Amino acid sequence: MNAFLLNINGAVRKVEADPAMPLIYVLRNRLGLMGAKLGCGLEQCGACAVIADGERVLSCVRTVSEFEGRAITTIEGLAEEGELNPVQRAFLDAGAAQCGYCTSGMVIALTAYLEAEEHPDRRGALEALEGHLCRCGAHADVLRAVDRLLADGA
Amino acid sequence: MAPNPSLLNNPALDDWLTFGADETVTVRSGKVDIGQRISTATALLAADELDVDPGRVRVARVETGLSPDEGLTVGSQSMAQTGNAVRQAAATARRHLLARAACVLGVDVATLEVEDGEIRSHATNRRTSYWELAADGPFGIDVDPDAPLKPRTALRHVGTAALARGLEDIVRGRPHFLHDMSLPGMLHARLVRPPHYHALLVGLNEAVVDRLGAEGIEVVRDGSFLAVAAADEYAAVRASGRLGAAASWELGDGIFSGDVYEGLRGNEKVSLPVIDGTPAEAPVAPLEGPPADAAVTLEARYERPYQMHASMGPSTAMATFDDGRLTVVTHSQGIYFLRLALADALGMESEAIHVRHAPGAGCYGHNGADDAAFDAAIVARALPGAPVLLKWSREEEHAWEPYGSCASMDLRASLDGHGRIAAWSHETYSDTYSMRPHPGPDGTGAARLLSARFLAEPLEPHVPGPALGRHVGIHRNLDPLYDLPEKRLVKHLVRDMPLRVSALRSLGAYANVFAIESFMDELAAKAGSDPVSFRLRHLSDPRGRAVIEAAAERLDPAGTDCPQGRGRGLGFAQYKNSETYAAVIMEVSVGDRGEIRLERCAIAADAGEVVDRAGLAAQLEGGVVQAASWTLHEAVTFDRDGITSRDWDSYPILGFDNVPVFETVLIDPGRAPFLGAGEATAGPAAAAIANAVCAATGLRLRQIPFTPESVRAAALQS
Ligand code: FES
Numbered sequence: 001m002n003a004f005l006l007n008i009n010g011a012v013r014k015v016e017a018d019p020a021m022p023l024i025y026v027l028r029n030r031l032g033l034m035g036a037k038l039g040c041g042l043e044q045c046g047a048c049a050v051i052a053d054g055e056r057v058l059s060c061v062r063t064v065s066e067f068e069g070r071a072i073t074t075i076e077g078l079a080e081e082g083e084l085n086p087v088q089r090a091f092l093d094a095g096a097a098q099c100g101y102c103t104s105g106m107v108i109a110l111t112a113y114l115e116a117e118e119h120p121d122r123r124g125a126l127e128a129l130e131g132h133l134c135r136c137g138a139h140a141d142v143l144r145a146v147d148r149l150l151a152d153g154a
Numbered sequence: 155m156a157p158n159p160s161l162l163n164n165p166a167l168d169d170w171l172t173f174g175a176d177e178t179v180t181v182r183s184g185k186v187d188i189g190q191r192i193s194t195a196t197a198l199l200a201a202d203e204l205d206v207d208p209g210r211v212r213v214a215r216v217e218t219g220l221s222p223d224e225g226l227t228v229g230s231q232s233m234a235q236t237g238n239a240v241r242q243a244a245a246t247a248r249r250h251l252l253a254r255a256a257c258v259l260g261v262d263v264a265t266l267e268v269e270d271g272e273i274r275s276h277a278t279n280r281r282t283s284y285w286e287l288a289a290d291g292p293f294g295i296d297v298d299p300d301a302p303l304k305p306r307t308a309l310r311h312v313g314t315a316a317l318a319r320g321l322e323d324i325v326r327g328r329p330h331f332l333h334d335m336s337l338p339g340m341l342h343a344r345l346v347r348p349p350h351y352h353a354l355l356v357g358l359n360e361a362v363v364d365r366l367g368a369e370g371i372e373v374v375r376d377g378s379f380l381a382v383a384a385a386d387e388y389a390a391v392r393a394s395g396r397l398g399a400a401a402s403w404e405l406g407d408g409i410f411s412g413d414v415y416e417g418l419r420g421n422e423k424v425s426l427p428v429i430d431g432t433p434a435e436a437p438v439a440p441l442e443g444p445p446a447d448a449a450v451t452l453e454a455r456y457e458r459p460y461q462m463h464a465s466m467g468p469s470t471a472m473a474t475f476d477d478g479r480l481t482v483v484t485h486s487q488g489i490y491f492l493r494l495a496l497a498d499a500l501g502m503e504s505e506a507i508h509v510r511h512a513p514g515a516g517c518y519g520h521n522g523a524d525d526a527a528f529d530a531a532i533v534a535r536a537l538p539g540a541p542v543l544l545k546w547s548r549e550e551e552h553a554w555e556p557y558g559s560c561a562s563m564d565l566r567a568s569l570d571g572h573g574r575i576a577a578w579s580h581e582t583y584s585d586t587y588s589m590r591p592h593p594g595p596d597g598t599g600a601a602r603l604l605s606a607r608f609l610a611e612p613l614e615p616h617v618p619g620p621a622l623g624r625h626v627g628i629h630r631n632l633d634p635l636y637d638l639p640e641k642r643l644v645k646h647l648v649r650d651m652p653l654r655v656s657a658l659r660s661l662g663a664y665a666n667v668f669a670i671e672s673f674m675d676e677l678a679a680k681a682g683s684d685p686v687s688f689r690l691r692h693l694s695d696p697r698g699r700a701v702i703e704a705a706a707e708r709l710d711p712a713g714t715d716c717p718q719g720r721g722r723g724l725g726f727a728q729y730k731n732s733e734t735y736a737a738v739i740m741e742v743s744v745g746d747r748g749e750i751r752l753e754r755c756a757i758a759a760d761a762g763e764v765v766d767r768a769g770l771a772a773q774l775e776g777g778v779v780q781a782a783s784w785t786l787h788e789a790v791t792f793d794r795d796g797i798t799s800r801d802w803d804s805y806p807i808l809g810f811d812n813v814p815v816f817e818t819v820l821i822d823p824g825r826a827p828f829l830g831a832g833e834a835t836a837g838p839a840a841a842a843i844a845n846a847v848c849a850a851t852g853l854r855l856r857q858i859p860f861t862p863e864s865v866r867a868a869a870l871q872s
Pocket residue numbers: 037038039040041042043044045046047048049058059060061
């Protein structure tokens with residue numbers, strides 16, 4: 001076990017963990033942040049995505065040690081003072097989930113994209129969703145949420 | 155209308171509705187919310203019938219002992235059973251409470267008005283409320299299945315597009331799933347599964363077991379069942395890898411890995427004629443020659459491989475064994491059946507087992523949920539006192555869930571000189587779809603739980619007989635809705651097939667409708683007719699005609715507005731010939747390398763009275779997307795040594811790069827029984843794609859999946 005200082009959702013948190021431990025286990029089991037989901041543990045499905053230094057990063061293989069010194073945002077950190085961020089709002093309004101297991105990863109991916117991109121468009125949003133799998137077939141509603149976001153100039 | 159089994163089995167009003175002192179209404183139902191938004195729909199129904207704000211309506215979690223026993227959440231019956239029961243319960247409660255209010259207020263009941271639960275009368279300035287009246291105690295009456303409902307025009311919430319319940323927690327990342335549960339003293343458990351179904355554990359390096367023990371990791375072994383448990387989840391993950399490497403297995407003959415379609419033809423089978431959607435225990439009539447007036451006779455064989463549920467979250471369960479009692483939290487779609495199966499498998503009384511539902515990842519079928527519950531129970535029993543949260547790995551989910559069976563369909567039909575179908579034969583060869591842990595008279599529920607076969611005292615996997623109900627299993631939607639003068643329909647339940655199977659969304663309907671609706675297009679072409687008129691010529695059911703016409707109005711399969719190089723195809727069915735009517739029209743293009751692109755999709759559906767518009771559309775569109783994934787990409791692969799589809803690379807599914815633009819039309823017939831919708835579009839979607847590819851390229855694809863390789867192979871043969 002080593003001690004790590006992680007910057008998560010704007011706060012510095014100290015955790016004890018096996019250095020080989022993928023970040024997602026730290027988030028879920030050490031910090032109680034259950035928003036990122038373990039879907040495959042193989043970097044194939046997108047369910048575990050978080051934002052690190054503004055970039056969407058999968059958290060199921062990369063180890064906690066790789067995240068020291070980076071600013072990590074999880075889905076729990078997106079709302080400000082309880083206000084949903086635009087992507088969360090659009091997902092809620094568009095009903096863009098069925099079971100919702102895939103949702104957290106998609107919300108993260110689109111948030112990272114919209115924050116990084118000055119002129120977001122549908123194509124870019126689709127690329128941001130690449131690698132985010134959904135089994136329930138909520139795709140059409142997710143894309144409606146995307147269209148709403150783009151129309152609102154998010 | 156047939157009586158609602160949910161009310162027959164659970165008549166007491168108090169089982170369905172309670173009014174809380176905090177001015178809320180709690181609805182209890184036995185159907186679990188698996189993403190089909192049944193809790194959203196039932197809340198809307200109760201709110202409207204009672205005249206309370208939907209925000210006051212709580213939908214209780216589903217658990218044994220408290221929730222009405224509504225059997226399984228399957229077959230698209232949530233609305234017809236739960237929706238109807240909750241609505242009638244609310245109407246009964248309203249009538250009962252208003253009669254009491256009239257007494258208390260000393261006014262005529264006809265003068266009463268309810269607003270958000272408050273009851274007033276213009277005849278007095280006194281008022282009361284549901285909650286005041288209900289504080290007197292339980293109703294003590296039965297739900298009146300005929301209690302008059304409010305007129306449709308007086309409904310405020312039913313028929314709108316409501317916000318989905320629970321979704322806010324999900325977008326905020328709050329704990330919502332069973333996977334997110336965390337209890338004091340909880341252990342995380344992981345499995346070590348054998349290489350395949352028939353392998354047995356013959357050796358375990360005890361030094362490794364000792365080392366794990368010294369690190370505080372528990373090893374649980376029962377026959378060939380192996381698991382580890384640790385306080386830390388990641389420690390359990392690593393330990394399962396180490397224990398797996400320390401195990402040796404007797405592999406036996408492995409899995410029979412010949413051609414599955416040959417197996418479907420050649421293996422022993424039970425063959426039954428299907429009459430009016432129902433198998434008859436009678437000999438199968440031989441296939442006669444074409445009728446005398448046949449101008450053309452056409453034959454075709456269609457095939458569908460093994461396909462998986464492939465839920466995004468691996469199956470999981472929480473179990474605690476304490477003082478002879480077992481508590482299980484599960485994402486099973488049938489908690490009461492699971493309780494009985496667990497009781498049998500563990501040699502316990504079912505009263506000593508409490509099962510409750512918590513959300514898992516969606517699958518719309520029988521995935522590993524029940525099996526994981528048994529796995530967790532085995533581990534918990536070995537480690538009494540500690541709550542055990544057991545999760546399967548991605549590999550285990552892919553390799554061990556019960557798949558949707560492969561199927562092969564032989565169709566033959568003759569057209570008369572007027573382009574009408576004069577004779578029709580359809581035989582489907584497939585394996586069972588009913589391996590959920592139903593208790594059964596002989597305790598077969600236990601034998602359907604995966605790990606039962608691996609225990610030191612194993613149970614042989616159950617081999618079910620043919621399902622004999624109307625439109626179930628292999629013969630679901632085998633009987634087309636069209637007006638056909640002569641039909642010969644046969645189901646073949648094939649034995650000794652290699653892979654473990656059970657209920658995948660829509661069961662046999664996906665394969666049967668794919669075959670029927672592809673064949674209808676092949677016949678239409680022979681008859682020199684277009685797909686829409688050919689179907690309408692054979693369809694008198696007005697609601698069926700209406701959905702086909704409505705879809706074709708949005709995206710005409712024969713339309714001259716179809717862009718160059720693209721093709722449109724139609725698929726239609728009424729699910730189980732008694733549920734939702736759905737027409738799906740897909741517009742596709744086919745790339746140079748044979749890749750099929752889904753461009754546009756029109757759906758028209760009549761699901762009876764619409765309650766939650768958004769939820770209904772999501773079910774219909776989601777059904778198309780899932781079926782499109784099966785149809786374009788999916789086939790479980792395996793060899794002698796085991797399943798080789800073990801992750802998302804070796805079993806790819808449809809992604810965001812190939813989602814059509816949807817236009818979905820909901821035909822609302824007004825006050826009409828709710829019709830199950832969740833599985834209605836799967837079969838039509840598959841046929842719509844096949845027909846669209848044919849319209850675009852002239853290639854007729856009859857074997858799913860339509861991978862680029864299979865498109866290229868078909869092009870070479872044409
Ligand atoms: S869990 Fe990380 S990509 Fe699937």
